[in-house]
Amino acid sequence: MAVTMAEISKLRTMTGAGMMDCKNALTEAAGEFEKAIEIIRKKGQAVAAKRSDREASEGCVLAKTDAGFAAIIALKCETDFVAKNADFVALTQSVLDAAIAAKCKTIDEVKALVIDGRTIAELVIDRSGVTGEKMELDFYEFVAGSSSAAYIHPGNKLATIVAFAEDNAEYETIRGLAMHIAAMSPVAIDESAVPQKVKDNELAVAIDKTKIELIAKEVEVALKKAGINPAHVDSENHIESNMAKGWITAEDAAKAREIKTAVVAEKTATLSEQKVTNIAAGRMAKFFKEYTLVEQKYEGGGEEAGKITVKELLAKKHLTCVAFKRVTLNQE
Numbered sequence: 015m016a017v018t019m020a021e022i023s024k025l026r027t028m029t030g031a032g033m034m035d036c037k038n039a040l041t042e043a044a045g046e047f048e049k050a051i052e053i054i055r056k057k058g059q060a061v062a063a064k065r066s067d068r069e070a071s072e073g074c075v076l077a078k079t080d081a082g083f084a085a086i087i088a089l090k091c092e093t094d095f096v097a098k099n100a101d102f103v104a105l106t107q108s109v110l111d112a113a114i115a116a117k118c119k120t121i122d123e124v125k126a127l128v129i130d131g132r133t134i135a136e137l138v139i140d141r142s143g144v145t146g147e148k149m150e151l152d153f154y155e156f157v158a159g160s161s162s163a164a165y166i167h168p169g170n171k172l173a174t175i176v177a178f179a180e181d182n183a184e185y186e187t188i189r190g191l192a193m194h195i196a197a198m199s200p201v202a203i204d205e206s207a208v209p210q211k212v213k214d215n216e217l218a219v220a221i222d223k224t225k226i227e228l229i230a231k232e233v234e235v236a237l238k239k240a241g242i243n244p245a246h247v248d249s250e251n252h253i254e255s256n257m258a259k260g261w262i263t264a265e266d267a268a269k270a271r272e273i274k275t276a277v278v279a280e281k282t283a284t285l286s287e288q289k290v291t292n293i294a295a296g297r298m299a300k301f302f303k304e305y306t307l308v309e310q311k312y313e314g315g316g317e318e319a320g321k322i323t324v325k326e327l328l329a330k331k332h333l334t335c336v337a338f339k340r341v342t343l344n345q346e
Contacts, residue, residue, distance in 0.1 A: 035144070072097045074106040075153070075341050077164035077173035080114050084162035084175035086341045087113060087124070088153035089138070096145045103170065105141055109134050113154065121154035155339035165192035172196055172342040179334040187331050190314030194324065195338050197314075200307040203335055208306065213298075220297035224290050229281045236277045242270050307335065 073090035074097050089106040091097055112134065113124045125135040132140070134151065142149045159177030163185070166173045174195040178188060202208040234244045246256045247270035256262045262270075303309045308325040312318055318327055328335060 071343070073152075073343055074103050074170045075166070075173045075343055076103075076106050076110050076170060077166050077175050077341075078110050078114050079162045079164040079175065082159045082162050082177065082181070083114065083117055083156065084158075084164050084177060085110060085113050085118070085156040086153065086164075086173045086175055086339055087151070088341055088343065089149065090152050090343070091145065091149050092147040096147050097170070099145070102141070102145070105137065106170075109137075109151065113156075117156075118154070119156060121151060124154050125151060153341045155341055157337040157339055159336045161188065163188035163192045165189060165196055167196055171344050172340075174338065174340045176338040177336050179336050180332065183333055184331060186316065187327070187333070190312075190316055191324070191327075191335070192314075192338075194310070194312055194314035195307065195340050198307075198310050199305075199340060200310060200338075201305045203307045203338070204309070205302045205306055208302070216301050217294060217298060220294040220301075221290060224293045224297065225282075225285060228285060228290070228293075229278055232281045233274050233277045236273050237270060240269060240273060242266055242273075247271075247274070307338065 071090070072092060072094045073088055075086065075088045077084065077086040087106060087110045089102070089109065091102065096102055108129060109124065109127075112127045112129055116123070116127055118124045118127070125133065125138075127134050129137060138149050138151055155175070157175050157177035160179055160181035161183040162175060162177040163183075164173065164175045174192045176188065176192045176195060201212060237244045237247065242262070245252075246262050247253050247267065253262070253267050253270065257264060257267055308323065308328065310324050311320060312322055312324050312327045313320060318330075322330070324335075
């Protein structure tokens with residue numbers, strides 16, 4: 015049967031599907047709107063199943079605050095073209111609005127919410143049928159306090175939320191802190207809040223790096239004492255290329271290899287553990303200064319930017335940060 019443009023437009027408004035999809039669905043349903051809607055929904059389910067093994071690495075990240083409660087949601091898709099589509103962004107916003115209104119604590123709670131008779135999980139699948147891409151809801155985070163702030167970086171790929179113990183927080187200050195978190199990517203509020211797993215991993219890296227550097231210095235001293243330029247023999251590739259260039263002789267190359275092997279073996283066995291521990295502790299102190307929020311130099315804009323630490327800013331404004339979250343789809 016023939017369908018009219020008015021009918022196609024009506025179905026398109028109801029479902030968000032493309033014009034040809036609406037026309038084909040109405041034709042197949044013989045003009046019955048409920049049946050046509052079901053046809054479009056089944057198409058979404060088919061697309062979702064067909065593309066379930068695809069990677070959804072693009073998407074839209076939005077954040078919102080309602081007094082002391084703030085949340086971030088990421089709706090992911092396959093291409094940046096779809097991620098920037100106004101209807102896709104609007105769906106992400108409607109999901110976030112519903113999550114904020116319900117004060118959801120988990121992503122499963124968000125998926126179970128109902129909008130216009132459909133769960134959010136179903137709406138996401140429906141949208142897959144419209145775009146032909148895999149979509150998934152991901153990275154739901156929330157914070158709660160007496161006041162909160164949210165920041166969405168231009169492009170909708172990065173957002174932050176932050177909560178405070180005080181309810182009289184100045185908007186520009188708390189939004190500036192949300193911007194700072196976006197720019198500086200702290201891992202925790204302070205040293206005590208850094209997960210033990212992160213601390214253990216950073217300490218292991220610091221110890222390994224310290225040992226490698228201390229031994230490398232001893233090798234360099236031994237090579238120079240033997241009259242060999244360390245830069246000419248710092249790798250096997252350099253040794254071979256520098257011999258070909260005539261910069262070092264085969265005898266020097268052999269001597270350098272012998273020295274390196276002997277010094278590495280000796281210093282590995284006799285390296286002072288106390289010295290390694292002290293240097294590694296210094297590296298950890300630097301890590302906490304660079305990656306914990308309160309120790310970072312404030313970079314959220316305004317006259318304080320770059321002049322004081324976040325700890326000093328919080329003290330100046332009589333604020334206590336109780337939680338923050340940062341979600342990004344960017345590769346960092």
